[in-house]
Amino acid sequence: MVKQKKIISADIFTTPLRVLYDAMVSVMDFVMHPIQNRVGVRGMAYIFVLPNLLIFGIFILFPMILNFYYAFTGGPRLFPQDRPFVGMDNLNRLFTCQDFLVPNSCREDLFWRAATNTITFVILQVALLVLVSLMTALILNRNIRARGFFRSVFFYPVLLSPVVVALIWKWILQQDGVLNALIVSLGGEKLPFLINADWARFWVIIISVWAQMGFYTLILLAGLQSIPGELYEAASMDGAGSVQAFRAITIPLLMPTMLVVLVLSLIRAVQAFDQVFAFTGGGPGTATTYMVQYIYTTGFANQTREFGLAAAASLVMASVLLLLTVGQLRLGRTSNLA
């Protein structure tokens, strides 16, 4: 703890930098003061929000609206004025299926395969991720030595880039890799980890849990440590066992944190792309092609760039995300009331 305080209070403004900073402030002030005299204090507020608002408007808000336009226009051209209006054509194309449970019967079979892949991935990944993170957080919350060290150990992979994570595991899991060597030395046979569709799906989940669990562990641990210790003391005085205390104190008081973890991890899982893309490239076949990769391939990587179709798929994905978030928040509210 001492070390941490030192870093926070290590004042970068006490050195010559401070002189530089003050000089910069004075120059800025020289420019900004006349402006303030003209627009007034309240006017300055608008000037302060303006840069952020501008970037936000141009690169987030405006594109969100524009996405609708793309979804309802067709053709290979990028610029909106060149794109003919096609109404519901793109959405219809995505939703033309003889049997919605069989991706192959759909006109855009890749979209449906990506959708089903994403759904199974999201459910399994989030479940495993939350479970492992919770377990690790509970263990780190016990009276252990070197908590800070272990916290960092689990957190370290979070910092690694998706491409690096993918390459590390590709190297371990390849046909002649170290994991297969281990299996052979234990008397087994080499397993087709990256060649078999189900194995590839399995490892995509494991790897993303490996890379992300530290982050959620950290949040859950913070949640656990904010539960007052007196509650447990009172419970044990009343004769409650540790299992009872866990059910009556830990679970209900951790619920808000769990909800945050669930929302964040779900949103991230739905968007899974970069790690998988570098790890399997969406394969073998289309076994690990997820929604974002479908959008990326349709809009950017394919020979004919189908912006309209990709935008329509984005729209579908955004709606699902919205539903998920709203649904979970509502769920959280009702469970808090109960």
Add this chain to the structure above:
Amino acid sequence: MLNFLTNTRGKNRLAFSDVATYLYLLLGTLLMFGPIIWLVISSFKDRTELLRFPPRFLPYQQESVTVPGYDDPLQMFTVTFEDGTTRELAQVRRVGIEAQMIDPAQPDEIIKVNINQRQPVESVYFSVENYTNGVTRFNFWLYLGNSVVVTVAATALTLLVNSMAAFALSKYQFRGRETIFGVTIGTLMVPISVILIPVYLVITEIGWNNNLIGVIVPGAATPTGVFLLRQYMLTIPDELLDSARIDGASEWRIYLQIILPLARPALAVLTIFSVMWRWNDFLWPLIVLSRTELFTLQVGLNSFQGDLQTQWELILAMTVLTLLPITVVFAFLQRFITSGIATTGMK
């Protein structure tokens, strides 16, 4: 280790739950660091060693000698003769199952042996060539430069515009404040992957395609950053600002000399997030940048692995170099980073 034993819940004896706890942590440490250690060790192996199955832990290389009269270095073997004696010989050539070998000390006499009689002489050897070759083939310094430019510029821009907006949203009453804040929070959950195509259009219209600015600017107005900083600035007492105003400070001076220094903990957390996001960003630079000389490390590394499917020795070495900078930063700041994220909250 003894300290572990004395620090248990059960008095003076090892409770089962404590053993399980430390076992879990030990296994966890192994699972978290094992793959990375394996990567680092593998990155020092030469190609023949990498192709070996089953792999060995440490990198080995067969020893070789230069013998007068032969242009290439000759590989060394330990040969076991029928009478049980062994000699270290250099192989000149191999014909079928027969190898022609010489003693480096007496290069004139050729000894013919069955190839089953010889074992390669090997020693631990760290193949630094993987790194030196990789750096030239991969353009490491160029990609590193691009990544640093993007990360530093984007983080500076993010800190500036987010903190200015957060200041206005937390310390002023003005028309549209609630709307602006509401819309910002509303898009907290909108990932860039959902609006990929229209953002790409905007970039193209502006002419930032194949330009690092096109990677830097769009993600700068992070709703997360605005939210995080605003929540923190709300805790700064208004009286401080009022007394500064009485002393004649302009709003801009208040922002620079009161708000920013006081909001340092929150700014630090946003810096960590921003550096993490930008350094590791993949999808967005992948779309904006198509010219190789503009690639960031992540995009470069991915296309590098696509170009040379089988040259693992170079790929592994470059992967290590790519994860090195962030690892060094983490090693120095880990306590600060983990506690910062844990206390100030969410991503």
